[in-house]
Amino acid sequence: MSAITAALVKELREKTGAGMMDCKKALTETDGDMEAAVDWLRKKGLAAAAKKAGRTASEGLVGLQIDGPKGALVEVNSETDFVSRNETFQSFVKTTSELAMGADGSVEALAALDYPGTGRTVAEELTHLIATIGENMSLRRTASLSVGTGVVAGYIHGAVVPDMGKIGVLVALESTADAGALAEFGRQLAMHVAATRPESLSVEDLDPALLNREREVLSEQARASGKPENIIEKMVEGRLRKYYQEVVLLEQTFVIDGESKVASAVEAKSKELGAPIAVTGFARFTLGEGIEKDDGDFAAEVAATLKA
Numbered sequence: 192m193s194a195i196t197a198a199l200v201k202e203l204r205e206k207t208g209a210g211m212m213d214c215k216k217a218l219t220e221t222d223g224d225m226e227a228a229v230d231w232l233r234k235k236g237l238a239a240a241a242k243k244a245g246r247t248a249s250e251g252l253v254g255l256q257i258d259g260p261k262g263a264l265v266e267v268n269s270e271t272d273f274v275s276r277n278e279t280f281q282s283f284v285k286t287t288s289e290l291a292m293g294a295d296g297s298v299e300a301l302a303a304l305d306y307p308g309t310g311r312t313v314a315e316e317l318t319h320l321i322a323t324i325g326e327n328m329s330l331r332r333t334a335s336l337s338v339g340t341g342v343v344a345g346y347i348h349g350a351v352v353p354d355m356g357k358i359g360v361l362v363a364l365e366s367t368a369d370a371g372a373l374a375e376f377g378r379q380l381a382m383h384v385a386a387t388r389p390e391s392l393s394v395e396d397l398d399p400a401l402l403n404r405e406r407e408v409l410s411e412q413a414r415a416s417g418k419p420e421n422i423i424e425k426m427v428e429g430r431l432r433k434y435y436q437e438v439v440l441l442e443q444t445f446v447i448d449g450e451s452k453v454a455s456a457v458e459a460k461s462k463e464l465g466a467p468i469a470v471t472g473f474a475r476f477t478l479g480e481g482i483e484k485d486d487g488d489f490a491a492e493v494a495a496t497l498k499a
Contacts, residue, residue, distance in 0.1 A: 195219055207232050209322070210315030235322075249479035251275055251328065253359035254288035255345045259370075262343035262361045263291035263335040265301070266476050267317075270326040275351050280328075283320055284355055287313055291333045298333050334474040336363040341468075342370055344377025348385045356478075360384045363472040368464035376460050376468075379447050384475050389440040392473060397439060405434055440473060 195218045203214040203225060209232050217235075221227035251268040252275050265288045267280075274280050286306065290313060294301035306316035313330065321328050336343050341364045349357030360381040364373055391397040406427060413426040435442045441454040448456070453470075461468045 195223055199223060199225070203228050203232075210311050210318045212309075212311050212315060213319065249482040251478060252281065252284045252351060252355045253347070253357065253476045253478050254284040254291075255347050255354045255359045255361070256288040256292055257343055257345050257361075258292065260339070260341060260343060261292060261335065261337040262345055262363075263288060263294070263296075263333060264345075264359045264361055264474055264476050265291045265333045266331045266359075266478060268329045268331050268479065268482070269324075270328075274324060274326055274328070275355075277324060279320065280324060281352055281355060283316065287330065288354070291335060294333055294335065296333060296335045298330060301333050302330055332476065334361065334476070336361045336472050336474060338363050338365045338471060340367055341365045342374045342377055344374050344381050346378055346381035346385055348382075358385050358478065359476045361472075361474045362470065364468055365471050366461075366464070366466050366468040368461075368466040368468060372464055373468070380453070380470065381473075383443070383446045383453065384440065384473050386446050387440075387443055388475065388477075389443060389473070390438040392440050392470065394435055394439050394442065397435075401438075406431065409434075441470065 195215060199218055200211060200214045203209070203218060204211060206225075206229055207214070209217070213232065213235075214228070217228040217231040218225075221231055249268060250270060250272045251266065254265045254267065256263045265284065267284045267287060269275065269280065287301065290304050290306075291301050294304065302312065302314040302317075304313050305311075306313050309316055309319075311319065317328055317330055343361055343363050345362070346360045347354055347356040347358070348360075362377050362380045362384060364377050364380075366373055390401060409427045409430045410423065413423040413430075416423075416426075418426065436444070436452075441452065441457070443453050445451050445453050445456040451459070457468050457470060
């Protein structure tokens with residue numbers, strides 16, 4: 192029997208897009224014959240993933256996982272919304288979100304983790320899933336938050352099943368207050384983040400490039416009024432304060448009461464629960480944001496799929 196080397200497995204994987212373990216098995220079954228191994232994978236439906244890799248995947252699910260002081264989000268994309276209803280796909284998203292708790296926000300680290308009960312990595316299991324379901328998919332991103340003392344709370348908007356939907360949010364709260372009450376308040380904050388889409392936690396955390404761009408635009412707008420430079424400076428600073436109220440979480444008006452700033456709501460809740468509360472971070476994923484979607488004939492695509 193021919194030796195099945197790592198180089199052979201790598202070559203077959205590059206040819207077919209199939210997972211490493213599947214490639215190794217194919218070469219073992221075909222005594223190292225590359226072309227026969229390609230055919231073996233094709234017959235098993237495992238080489239089909241490579242052909243689908245170029246197709247846009249902007250649908251799918253955002254998955255959420257929380258365990259007390261730690262939480263994680265993942266976004267797994269597919270080509271169509273139909274797949275988000277598929278139980279096999281949902282199971283993959285659930286398991287991957289659980290594994291993301293140990294990936295520290297790195298999608299590369301998450302992809303390299305062992306996928307339970309398969310002998311494959313998360314990335315290889317996804318390739319296997321592509322071949323099984325018949326659509327291109329991608330493990331796009333992950334994020335995680337943790338606190339030393341307190342809770343990480345979360346919210347899923349547009350849930351398809353529990354902890355999976357179209358928008359996912361995590362909010363980290365450092366506090367010695369009652370965990371249950373803290374988690375309830377944290378969920379309200381997460382709902383707020385889902386609704387308002389803040390850019391940063393505080394003014395200090397705002398991206399300098401984003402702030403400079405806004406300042407430049409506001410300055411040009413103010414100069415168009417013909418006012419003196421000292422007046423223009425005051426105008427810009429006033430408009431920046433309004434900008435902060437739009438994009439900075441702690442400066443925004445809390446959507447739950449529609450009146451107080453989020454920072455004031457946090458302070459009020461601290462007094463109510465008898466312990467200081469600090470919002471130390473948040474993460475927000477909207478499914479498919481930033482992905483350029485195809486404008487193809489969807490009806491024709493479905494018809495082609497049915498014929499296949």
